[in-house]
Amino acid sequence: MNDQTDRVATSRRDLLRMIGVTAGASAMYQAMSTLGHAGESTYAGPPDLQGAPPGTSVLVLGAGIAGMTAAYELQKAGYKVQVLEFNNRAGGRNWSVRGGDSYTELGGERQDCQFDKDLYLNPGPWRIPYHHRGMLDLCRRLGVKLEPFVQVNHNAYLHNTEAFGGKPQRYRDVFFDYQGHVAELLAKAAHTSALDAEVSTEDKEWLLESLREWGTLDKDFRYVAGAHVSDRRGWKKARGGGLSARPTPSEVVSRHDILKSRLWAGIPNSFEYDMQTTIFQPVGGMGRVGEAFGRELGPIIKYQAKVTSITQDARGVTVMYDDLADGGAKKQAAAAWCVVTIPLPILGQIPMNVGPKLTTAIAAIPYASSIKVGLQFKRRFWEEDEQIYGGITYTNLPIGTIGYPNTDFQGRGKGVLLGCYIWGLAAMEFTSLTPEQRIQETLRQGARIHPQYPQEFDNGFAMAWHRSPFTMGCMGVWNDEARAEHYDNLCALDGRIVLAGEHASFMGGWQEGSVTSALDAIGRIHQRVVTQGSSKGAGA
Amino acid sequence: MRIAVAGMLMLGVVARAAMAQSPMDEGERLYTTICQGCHMSKGEGATGAGTYPKLAGNPLVASRQYVAMTVLMGRKGMPSFGTLPGLSAQQARMLASLTDEQIAAVVNYVRTHFGNDYKDPTTAKEVAELPHPGGKGSGRAG
Numbered sequence: 001m002n003d004q005t006d007r008v009a010t011s012r013r014d015l016l017r018m019i020g021v022t023a024g025a026s027a028m029y030q031a032m033s034t035l036g037h038a039g040e041s042t043y044a045g046p047p048d049l050q051g052a053p054p055g056t057s058v059l060v061l062g063a064g065i066a067g068m069t070a071a072y073e074l075q076k077a078g079y080k081v082q083v084l085e086f087n088n089r090a091g092g093r094n095w096s097v098r099g100g101d102s103y104t105e106l107g108g109e110r111q112d113c114q115f116d117k118d119l120y121l122n123p124g125p126w127r128i129p130y131h132h133r134g135m136l137d138l139c140r141r142l143g144v145k146l147e148p149f150v151q152v153n154h155n156a157y158l159h160n161t162e163a164f165g166g167k168p169q170r171y172r173d174v175f176f177d178y179q180g181h182v183a184e185l186l187a188k189a190a191h192t193s194a195l196d197a198e199v200s201t202e203d204k205e206w207l208l209e210s211l212r213e214w215g216t217l218d219k220d221f222r223y224v225a226g227a228h229v230s231d232r233r234g235w236k237k238a239r240g241g242g243l244s245a246r247p248t249p250s251e252v253v254s255r256h257d258i259l260k261s262r263l264w265a266g267i268p269n270s271f272e273y274d275m276q277t278t279i280f281q282p283v284g285g286m287g288r289v290g291e292a293f294g295r296e297l298g299p300i301i302k303y304q305a306k307v308t309s310i311t312q313d314a315r316g317v318t319v320m321y322d323d324l325a326d327g328g329a330k331k332q333a334a335a336a337w338c339v340v341t342i343p344l345p346i347l348g349q350i351p352m353n354v355g356p357k358l359t360t361a362i363a364a365i366p367y368a369s370s371i372k373v374g375l376q377f378k379r380r381f382w383e384e385d386e387q388i389y390g391g392i393t394y395t396n397l398p399i400g401t402i403g404y405p406n407t408d409f410q411g412r413g414k415g416v417l418l419g420c421y422i423w424g425l426a427a428m429e430f431t432s433l434t435p436e437q438r439i440q441e442t443l444r445q446g447a448r449i450h451p452q453y454p455q456e457f458d459n460g461f462a463m464a465w466h467r468s469p470f471t472m473g474c475m476g477v478w479n480d481e482a483r484a485e486h487y488d489n490l491c492a493l494d495g496r497i498v499l500a501g502e503h504a505s506f507m508g509g510w511q512e513g514s515v516t517s518a519l520d521a522i523g524r525i526h527q528r529v530v531t532q533g534s535s536k537g538a539g540a
Numbered sequence: 541m542r543i544a545v546a547g548m549l550m551l552g553v554v555a556r557a558a559m560a561q562s563p564m565d566e567g568e569r570l571y572t573t574i575c576q577g578c579h580m581s582k583g584e585g586a587t588g589a590g591t592y593p594k595l596a597g598n599p600l601v602a603s604r605q606y607v608a609m610t611v612l613m614g615r616k617g618m619p620s621f622g623t624l625p626g627l628s629a630q631q632a633r634m635l636a637s638l639t640d641e642q643i644a645a646v647v648n649y650v651r652t653h654f655g656n657d658y659k660d661p662t663t664a665k666e667v668a669e670l671p672h673p674g675g676k677g678s679g680r681a682g
């Protein structure tokens with residue numbers, strides 16, 4: 001019981017902050033907490049890589065966003081590029097699962113996705129904010145169309161099993177009641193002499209005026225039900241036209257009930273820099289980016305190539321790989337330089353002759369656990385019954401998040417919800433289940449918010465990132481100590497080898513980190529190539 | 541077994557209060573809700589582009605200190621489960637931090653299941669002597 005109450009108390013944001021403070025070695029969320037504070041993307045347009053001796057060769061390991069960004073720019077500048085990729089598709093974590101796709105996770109559980117035509121789940125990335133300029137430019141150059149991603153939906157829910165009898169509350173109601181009560185309290189304090197040491201008489205006038213507008217306070221600076229307040233939180237009896245349409249104001253929830261509910265914990269999610277409007281999603285699924293990129297690069301990507309060793313000497317880099325399309329035959333590729341974007345849990349197991357600092361850095365960064373479960377329903381009941389068009393519901397239940405599709409509004413057919421999106425211990429526990437059990441558990445919990453679940457459920461797809469054969473985790477987890485000790489070593493050029501990817505950035509868990517890290521890495525290789533004058537000189 | 545695990549999930553993340561009455565041994569509970577995610581239900585491990593090592597019949601499991609150290613400190617794709625100094629119970633849970641008692645229980649579970657049959661159990665006291673994350677050297681900081 002206590003544990004449960006504790007959980008209830010803990011919003012995702014709280015955790016991020018808390019864990020940022022303690023900087024834990026196994027801080028699952030720590031990297032996420034840095035996301036919002038990373039500052040604007042360093043992307044400054046496509047790089048200028050002119051001047052390398054023609055035919056200088058680079059081997060790129062991994063065809064995710066980082067690897068393909070590196071390959072694309074290098075090739076355009078006249079480098080001879082080859083990409084080795086474990087999967088039989090391009091994109092890595094950039095991926096959408098559609099009907100007819102099949103996926104086998106580590107441990108052998110296979111899922112055959114049954115979604116209807118045009119419906120999809122983004123098991124990994126799903127949103128791109130407006131300031132991720134590298135990703136947006138990539139979409140533009142690849143011809144990938146974008147549409148809005150709804151981050152805040154005032155009509156979606158905030159839900160806490162311990163508040164309001166477990167009944168989900170509209171985001172709008174909680175947001176405005178919380179704001180109104182805070183404004184009222186602050187106005188009260190300003191009216192006594194409590195703030196006199198803090199604000200001048202003139203500022204106090206402005207403060208009170210601003211509180212009245214911000215919090216919809218009445219003439220006596222009280223937050224009370226009325227037309228004003230209902231213009232924000234909605235009406236009890238709706239407005240309309242004609243004789244039958246005289247509205248009744250809605251009631252406000254008391255200060256005590258709002259504070260006690262802890263539902264306010266769900267509000268700051270959208271305050272994050274990376275969650276601010278405008279946010280986009282690719283039309284047809286995030287995977288459209290990786291697919292388009294793969295088509296663009298064409299035959300230079302060798303698929304089903306599992307890298308097993310990376311060896312450099314003074315002249316270049318030799319990579320051994322198992323050709324899974326050829327019965328696992330052991331093959332070899334070589335180039336003057338090598339850009340490695342393989343996720344660290346895997347890379348740490350691949351023999352590679354680099355210095356001890358880089359080796360230590362690779363071993364020091366654990367990967368977070370994350371779960372996403374897609375649920376296909378027979379109808380879009382969240383729109384039809386509840387007027388929720390896109391956006392996100394937050395709950396203290398282990399499923400954490402419900403994401404509504406941000407496209408095809410009012411569609412008559414089926415729809416796919418994101419029924420669960422979590423990290424941390426709850427994600428580890430979900431990982432320990434079979435895909436079918438994860439789906440059943442997601443349904444069971446989600447039905448407490450949407451009772452239509454059992455009736456309308458059609459089929460599902462459950463992604464556990466620690467079971468991903470091609471990443472063994474969701475994203476690299478950094479804390480302040482690890483950053484200080486290992487980050488520069490992880491990114492530094494080691495002889496002829498350089499790492500790039502989400503993990504080699506200050507934007508962990510974002511594709512923009514992959515793009516900017518790749519550009520930074522190839523920029524440094526290029527510099528070395530140009531100053532050495534020849535790709536074949538003694539480089540290492 | 542699988543059904544039991546689903547039940548555990550509920551206990552683990554929804555109604556942990558009931559846990560105390562659970563007949564499942566603490567080591568088994570921890571293995572089936574945490575370790576199994578990567579090392580699989582029979583300790584058989586798994587291989588894709590990289591590998592989760594098997595714990596079944598793994599000769600390294602012979603050393604109880606090695607297993608305990610691995611769980612405490614983590615390494616590469618293996619997360620650290622040692623409790624950092626100064627965490628509240630709530631923080632420890634979110635970080636999947638385990639107490640020395642819990643680590644001893646899961647170490648003993650791993651070393652006596654999946655065909656492993658080691659007769660030298662570790663104890664919370666012994667685990668406490670090993671290096672912990674955030675601490676320097678051995679012993680328990682903070």
Ligand SMILES: Cc1cc2nc3c(=O)[nH]c(=O)nc-3n(C[C@H](O)[C@H](O)[C@H](O)COP(=O)(O)OP(=O)(O)OC[C@H]3O[C@@H](n4cnc5c(N)ncnc54)[C@H](O)[C@@H]3O)c2cc1C
Binds near residue numbers: 085
């Ligand atoms: C649940 C989740 C939600 C996310 N949400 C967002 C979001 O909303 N917005 C956003 O921008 N980002 C998001 N991200 C982060 C984003 O997915 C990553 O930052 C980005 O896709 C990583 O790209 P990468 O190229 O660095 O790595 P990857 O995409 O992992 O590419 C690495 C490639 O290496 C290949 N590989 C691995 N091992 C080998 C081997 N041995 N031999 C050959 N090839 C190998 C892999 O198959 C893979 O293709 C999310 C991630 C997750 C998991």
